[in-house]
Amino acid sequence: VTVKGTQADGTPILDKVLVNAVDGSVVARLPTIHTAKNRELHDLKNKTTLPGTTVRTEGQAATSDAVVNNNYDRLGTTYDAYKELFNRDSLDGSGGKLISSVHYSTKYNNAYWNGTQMVYGDGDGSTFSNLANSLDVTAHELTHGVTSNTSNLEYSGESGGLNEAMSDIFGNVVEYYGAGKVVSDNTWKVGEDVYTPNTAGDALRYMNDPAKDGDSLDYYPDYTSGVDVHYSSGIANLAFYLLSQGGKHPRSKTTVSVTAIGIEKAAQIFYRANTQIFTASTTFAQAKQWTGQAAQDLGYTQAEISAVADAWSAVGVT
Numbered sequence: 001v002t003v004k005g006t007q008a009d010g011t012p013i014l015d016k017v018l019v020n021a022v023d024g025s026v027v028a029r030l031p032t033i034h035t036a037k038n039r040e041l042h043d044l045k046n047k048t049t050l051p052g053t054t055v056r057t058e059g060q061a062a063t064s065d066a067v068v069n070n071n072y073d074r075l076g077t078t079y080d081a082y083k084e085l086f087n088r089d090s091l092d093g094s095g096g097k098l099i100s101s102v103h104y105s106t107k108y109n110n111a112y113w114n115g116t117q118m119v120y121g122d123g124d125g126s127t128f129s130n131l132a133n134s135l136d137v138t139a140h141e142l143t144h145g146v147t148s149n150t151s152n153l154e155y156s157g158e159s160g161g162l163n164e165a166m167s168d169i170f171g172n173v174v175e176y177y178g179a180g181k182v183v184s185d186n187t188w189k190v191g192e193d194v195y196t197p198n199t200a201g202d203a204l205r206y207m208n209d210p211a212k213d214g215d216s217l218d219y220y221p222d223y224t225s226g227v228d229v230h231y232s233s234g235i236a237n238l239a240f241y242l243l244s245q246g247g248k249h250p251r252s253k254t255t256v257s258v259t260a261i262g263i264e265k266a267a268q269i270f271y272r273a274n275t276q277i278f279t280a281s282t283t284f285a286q287a288k289q290w291t292g293q294a295a296q297d298l299g300y301t302q303a304e305i306s307a308v309a310d311a312w313s314a315v316g317v318t
């Protein structure tokens, strides 16, 4: 039994696992009580007038709708990850409410952050299953809230690509946290748990090989202002992946070899840059400079600071 934090009323949050006494393997993990204290879920019942009927608020028991219960849990994991990894108390740093509306419209193959809350479609069962069930999609949407409360990266041009990349990056950092701080192939896939339910192994986007989706950029010289922010994000997504895991450009666009510093240090660098240094008009070149600055501020070694610059050089940001 480990103390994970305290609940709203001050009582301890305990994380409980059942361990095999012979080999120490985890036999069962008892349900985690989240430290979140600000979740508010609504059911749109396939309409589109936000926020919809309030169906579950913080501390309320599970409902009969698994989608509501799953999204409530994903919000809890996202809150916990931001608190535990970055000591951030919700979107605004001071316990701001996490408002989510599910069952938006009919067979809606998307989800979005509207500046105030998250909205999730049910998917059509072919392109997407219910997006509200996905942890990295939920954390992607919530990270738009974090970004708007901090750097407020303008959602167009290069800053728009960076805005999108922050959401893909922290969407997957939260997924890594939720998996027990274990890196797997899924750590670098976006939306893999709800994208094309009838096709195994694919994803909406691939941080370790952005061009694999057929549209995303993986090389800054290919950037033009007309590229959708969901595609130009690939430049920064790949830089983050290479900084975390090390290696070279997956399609040999450059020959730079990046030394791995691990996902947690990479996440701390990008979190500090996005929340304390980036401005609304940040360019990819400034992102290279300011992530390097963040690594220095965090007291990381010269080798780690150089790895940051190398990761951006590897994707053509010189």
Ligand SMILES: O=C(O)[C@H](CCc1ccccc1)CC1(C(=O)N[C@@H](Cc2c[nH]c3ccccc23)C(=O)O)CCCC1
Binding pocket: 109, 110, 111, 112, 113, 137, 140, 141, 164, 191, 204, 230
């Ligand atoms: O949050 C975001 O950046 C995306 C928000 C898109 C949106 C914006 C404004 C109004 C409605 C929808 C939603 C996600 C996204 O990347 N959407 C892409 C890809 C996509 C999903 N469903 C689609 C349906 C048609 C075309 C593209 C898509 C997009 O909207 O471009 C993020 C994670 C998963 C869904």
Ligand SMILES: [Zn+2]
Binding pocket: 140, 144, 164, 167
């Ligand atoms: Zn987004």
